[in-house]
Amino acid sequence: MAVLAEAKPVAGRLDPALLLKEAGAIAGIVFALTIALVGLRTKDVPGGLDIVTRFSDVFAATIVAFCGRLGLILLREGRALPVLLVSLPFALALMALLLYVQLWAPHAGLGHYLPFDSTVVNWCLAIFALILAGRAAWSLWHAASTKSAKEREQTMDRVAVGVQKAATLLGPLLLAFAIVLPFLPFADRRILDIAILVATYIMLGWGLNIVVGLAGLLDLGYVAFYAVGAYSYALLATHFGVSFWICLPFAGIMAAFAGILLGFPVLRLRGDYLAIVTLGFGEMVRIILLNWYKFTNGPDGISGIPRPSFFGLPFTANPPEGTQSFHDFFGLEYAPIDRIIFLYYLILALGLVTNLFTLRIRKLPVGRAWEALREDETACRSLGINPRNTKLTAFAIGAMFGGFGGSFFATRQGFISPESFTFIESAIILAVVVLGGMGSQIGVVFAAILLIGLPEFFRELQQYRMLAFGAAMVTIMIWRPSGLLAHREPTIRLFPKEAARASRK
């Protein structure tokens, strides 16, 4: 920042050589990185592999990097107008061209004028150009073109506080929306499936939030408890025919035991070391499921897991002799979507239970002890808090909700195998928690919609989903390392009225 402040007074005259040198350096790096990775590509041809060159993309990337950097430098030097004048028309023209080619004339020759072959990359380019234009416009609007990181953080904090305050209103609204969602006209099977998936991750995120957000124990193996819950239900239901509602608490208890089992050896570990051991635990559980063939059916998985019933009324078109199914009982037409709607409400209820439980337990001594433990374990010991028990309860309760989620997963899929419980699942759940802001309940909801919902909607972009996922994480880590909504509201206030008055202002 100090460098920038010094650079400002001399904004009058720019040294073009220096400018070109800096932008050229970036372009050079991009060129060196892409020449082999993008420029050369192996392709299957009859009789072996062939190398295809795509040097046009490499040159396009280099030029884009050069121009982009130049724009950023000019912005930094307080020359926003030329940047705006170039980047805005470029962005608009590119978007217009893209839309035209995609929507009206997919086969016209215009496609050759696009900088890259891939539509997605072109769109990214257009959006980046638009962002650059937006920044330029912003700095023209405000005299100060650069904000220090601290100011930015404070602004974001204010936004977070605002959203959190709005959340008291937004929460019920979102909940109302979630409740009526299946009856909205656009809610078809696909939308409901996505909603169920998002709700599952919200619930898992809330469960993991207890361990990571409240107790501050970085758990990279949360999927292990999810697996324990799923297999508990699957095995009990297929072998003993126990109903879902009896299995659910049992799966939770099994997962809680697994949590305690993991908790004991890692009591003395913190931070990175804890993360590594939990990662190993997650893999251990998956590998046991994979290799204990007699018990878990190994890689073949367990199929034919009973679907949940509506308090004993199954969702089938033709129920077995002497029993009634859901639509018979309520005198409805049979519709396959009924089961989906029921599953949706089931996960919604499970998620709400998790949320209410967490909100409640935060205000109880054990919840406060978790947070205190996250802040300073030594101080906790000096106040007579037993760190062992406190950590174990956090692991057990977090794991219990993972187990509930797991048995829901099993009953929804009807088939489970160790394939479903890989490390990437743990990583996604953790990403939901971290992105949302550790310890923030509403943050988890937003993050799950962002990370799970949006990629599902854009399934067509298959190969770019993970790329966007990574980009989102990197952006968050740069802009807001503590997560989207990391503002923490005290669990108890001495002057609740004053706080309410302050929020009304």
Place this chain on the structure above:
Amino acid sequence: MSAHVTDKPLLTVEHLTMRFGGLVAIDDVSFQALDREITAIIGPNGAGKTTVFNCLTGFYKPTVGRLTLHHPSKGDFLLERMEGFDIPQHARVARTFQNIRLFPAMSVLENLIVAQHNDLMRASGYTFYGLIGLKGYKRAEERAVDRARHWLDRIGLTKQADWNAGNLSYGDQRRLEIARAMCTQPVLLCLDEPAAGLNPRESADLNKLLLAIREDEGIGVLLIEHHMDVVMGISDHIVVLDYGRKISDGTPEFVRNDTAVIRAYLGEEEEEELPPEVAKDLKPN
């Protein structure tokens, strides 16, 4: 705390020795601390003062020695045999830290409520009653808030109760840490350099607070401090350590004039010990 008067001292340290591998941090130290008294432990850097605290509060297990705490109503506790987190809960020994250890992201009030964890835990039926929202827990929490409020009033931080503890000024954080320790309802309060980094005015306020705690609560205070004005101003009894050994023990007046203490702090008069040739070189100056 009841104004229970016993002839037994509150804390008796006998032959306390702490070795870390080959390093002897404390070597056969014995002393006593009484209730309604402020006992200061002083000594040059590295004398083993904080190690004594760590042994008393269960962070270290002493190599040799017996630490007896005489609780006025519960009887004797052998601190060296207890788990670290049991000592504040049962023997009621509370401590603060040389480098402040608050819960910075939690509010000032929450810091004081967390300090009453064990009472609240029992009142919340180990979470079960609390979850279903029974009245008993509500009342216990109100009592806890009252106690916190009492201490906030005493340290003058009532207005900042809902702030994050990490946003308080340094001096306020020091006082809050003392208040937090007091919320555990201790019979012995161990303060590790409470005046470090305070300006003279804050330091004077601290003296008043400590004297008031001694008077009103009737508990014993054990104090590690480098500021001699604090130590000499408020201590009833001073123990001096040097290189892990006790070199003096008595009233401030006694310690102030003790040659062993002066030697430890100011060094010996070394003129005579200089080799003759060095002394000769120095003389012309």
